[in-house]
Amino acid sequence: MSPADTHPHDDASDAARKPSRRRFLQSAAAAAAVTAAPHARAQQPAATPALAPPPAATPMLPVKLTINGHPYELQVEARTTLLDALREYANLTGTKKGCDRGQCGACTVIVSGRRINSCLTLAVMHDGESVTTVEGLAPDGDTLAPIQRAFIEKDAFQCGYCTPGQLCSATALIAEYRNGDASAVTADVRFRPAQLSDDEIRERMSGNICRCGAYPNIVAAVKAVASGNA
Ligand code: FES
Numbered sequence: 001m002s003p004a005d006t007h008p009h010d011d012a013s014d015a016a017r018k019p020s021r022r023r024f025l026q027s028a029a030a031a032a033a034v035t036a037a038p039h040a041r042a043q044q045p046a047a048t049p050a051l052a053p054p055p056a057a058t059p060m061l062p063v064k065l066t067i068n069g070h071p072y073e074l075q076v077e078a079r080t081t082l083l084d085a086l087r088e089y090a091n092l093t094g095t096k097k098g099c100d101r102g103q104c105g106a107c108t109v110i111v112s113g114r115r116i117n118s119c120l121t122l123a124v125m126h127d128g129e130s131v132t133t134v135e136g137l138a139p140d141g142d143t144l145a146p147i148q149r150a151f152i153e154k155d156a157f158q159c160g161y162c163t164p165g166q167l168c169s170a171t172a173l174i175a176e177y178r179n180g181d182a183s184a185v186t187a188d189v190r191f192r193p194a195q196l197s198d199d200e201i202r203e204r205m206s207g208n209i210c211r212c213g214a215y216p217n218i219v220a221a222v223k224a225v226a227s228g229n230a
């Protein structure tokens with residue numbers, strides 16, 4: 001095509017297609033505005049949420065317990081576990097909280113003759129019952145219980161965190177055995193095993209975990225007391 005064939009408006013069209021500094025700046029400004037838009041929206045003040053009403057005061061419930069032979073009248077929330085009632089309300093911190101979910105046995109106490117995980121039961125469920133904690137195992141303040149002496153003599157603990165639960169569990173275990181209670185490894189559950197074997201002790205103490213691994217010495221201590229050698 002010769003220059004003579006060029007349409008008079010073609011020059012203007014070419015100019016419009018060619019990049020110019022003004023067109024570049026206009027495009028850049030438009031792109032920046034689009035990019036910034038979300039931030040601009042995010043910076044808008046959020047609507048003030050409606051305030052939630054203050055929680056109603058939690059009602060406290062009375063619980064009467066006999067702990068280690070002493071009467072206690074506690075006021076606890078309905079959701080308070082026996083473990084927390086002992087530690088936080090009765091100020092008996094010998095009972096330990098390990099897992100707080102029934103897996104370690106550190107919180108074992110004896111309630112009306114049966115050992116239980118105190119983290120798995122509510123204090124209000126035991127109104128009127130007797131509880132024995134590690135503080136109540138010894139017959140008086142100066143003398144250790146046989147199982148406590150045996151734990152020391154057999155070196156049955158290291159850090160000692162599991163020990164209150166082990167001691168309560170062992171105390172109840174020996175009573176259960178003497179009572180004729182069978183365990184999962186008792187050969188004939190109609191009869192009490194002739195002796196408290198290591199297997200019997202291991203099975204009956206299996207709910208009490210010792211992270212320090214003092215198990216052989218714990219078994220030795222329980223065996224010594226059960227056989228009257230401690
Ligand atoms: S604290 Fe209760 S079982 Fe671990």
Ligand code: FES
Nearest residue numbers: 158160210211212
């Ligand atoms: S002595 Fe440390 S956990 Fe048992």
